Amino acid sequence: RKEVEQDPGPFNVPEGATVAFNCTYSNSASQSFFWYRQDCRKEPKLLMSVYSSGNEDGRFTAQLNRASQYISLLIRDSKLSDSATYLCVVKTGGFKTIFGAGTRLFVKA
Amino acid sequence: EPEVTQTPSHQVTQMGQEVILRCVPISNHLYFYWYRQILGQKVEFLVSFYNNEISEKSEIFDDQFSVERPDGSNFTLKIRSTKLEDSAMYFCASSEALLGGPLLYNEQFFGPGTRLTVL
Numbered sequence: 471r472k473e474v475e476q477d478p479g480p481f482n483v484p485e486g487a488t489v490a491f492n493c494t495y496s497n498s499a500s501q502s503f504f505w506y507r508q509d510c511r512k513e514p515k516l517l518m519s520v521y522s523s524g525n526e527d528g529r530f531t532a533q534l535n536r537a538s539q540y541i542s543l544l545i546r547d548s549k550l551s552d553s554a555t556y557l558c559v560v561k562t563g564g565f566k567t568i569f570g571a572g573t574r575l576f577v578k579a
Numbered sequence: 580e581p582e583v584t585q586t587p588s589h590q591v592t593q594m595g596q597e598v599i600l601r602c603v604p605i606s607n608h609l610y611f612y613w614y615r616q617i618l619g620q621k622v623e624f625l626v627s628f629y630n631n632e633i634s635e636k637s638e639i640f641d642d643q644f645s646v647e648r649p650d651g652s653n654f655t656l657k658i659r660s661t662k663l664e665d666s667a668m669y670f671c672a673s674s675e676a677l678l679g680g681p682l683l684y685n686e687q688f689f690g691p692g693t694r695l696t697v698l
Contacts, residue, residue, distance in 0.1 A: 502684050513670055513689035514622060557622065565610070565627035565635040567687070572621065 471496045473568045476558050480574035487548045491573050493541040493558030503534055505543045506557040508572065514557055517543075548577045581605045583690035585671050591696045592661055600656045600693045602671030611654045612672040612687060613646065615639070622670070628654065661697045668692045 476493045483489050495503075503520040518525065520532040520541055531544040541558055558570035584603045592598050604611050613625040626636040628646055645657045654673075658665055670692045674685040 508622075511668075513691050515689065516686050519684050519686075565612070565629070566637065567612070567614075567624050569614075569622040569624075 472570075473497060474558055474560050474570035476556075476570040477573045478571075480576055482576045482578065483548055485548055485550060485577055485579055487577075488544065488546050489548055489575060490545075491543045491556050491558070491575075493543075493570055495539050495541070495558075495560045495568075497560070497562050498539060499562055500539075500560045501563045502561040503532075503541050504559040504561075505530075505532055505541075506559055506569075508555045508557055510555075514559075514569075517556070545575075548575075550577050550579060553577045583671055583673055583688050585669075585690035585693050587693060588691065589694045589696070591698065594663055594697055595660050598658050598661055598695060600658075600669050600671075600695070602654045602656070602673075602690055603652050604654055604671065604673030605675070605688055606652070608673035608675045608688075610634075610674045610685065610687075611646075611648070612674075613656045614670040614672065614689075615667040616670065616692075617664075617667045625656070658695075661695075663697050666695055666697045668694050 474495050481489055505517040506514040507517045508514045518527050518532050520534045524533045529546045533542045553576050555572040555574050557572045560568045586601045611628040614622050616622045624637050626640045627634045643659045647655050671690040672687040674687045
């Protein structure tokens with residue numbers, strides 16, 4: 471089983487749509503969780519950290535389910551500028567950071 | 580806004596040659612990282628560096644790789660004898676120490692990457 475597994479995508483959605491990304495992780499000792507965004511041939515950039523209670527930042531909502539080892543990201547009212555690859559990222563307590571393969575999102579006018 | 584910088588942006592080398600990739604982390608950051616991303620694949624952790632020593636490394640980071648912080652600003656990744664499969668984008672990242680905060684949620688800021696092509 472992969473350490474961090476994401477929906478393979480791509481997701482093609484119209485502007486204004488709501489889209490949800492899922493991620494599962496295999497190590498139950500994992501301690502911190504993030505969603506990063508990566509534009510084509512660019513560096514990853516932190517979108518949001520994911521806390522146990524769930525958290526929201528504008529149009530973005532992240533949820534964590536430790537029992538199911540599952541993380542989600544919801545994007546509401548999609549914009550053209552949301553088109554990117556979304557990376558699920560997990561840390562197990564040390565410095566090692568494990569990235570998922572990413573889910574590509576295309577938002578179309 | 581402070582940012583992580585990396586040089587060169589693109590490095591082409593012959594198989595078997597040594598390469599040094601350079602990074603200037605954000606000035607008040609204390610934790611430094613190298614990652615690689617082979618074209619079309621996921622970002623992979625290579626190594627983390629804190630207090631002038633390696634704090635953690637992955638199985639990818641074998642004896643061909645080394646890291647150094649030669650002065651107060653630069654952080655380098657050396658590949659001693661490059662192989663074709665070392666061709667990838669190499670990202671440097673840094674994070675600060677949050678006083679009283681959990682290290683686990685320190686944001687890592689990534690540089691723009693160095694594209695290494697081994698021929």
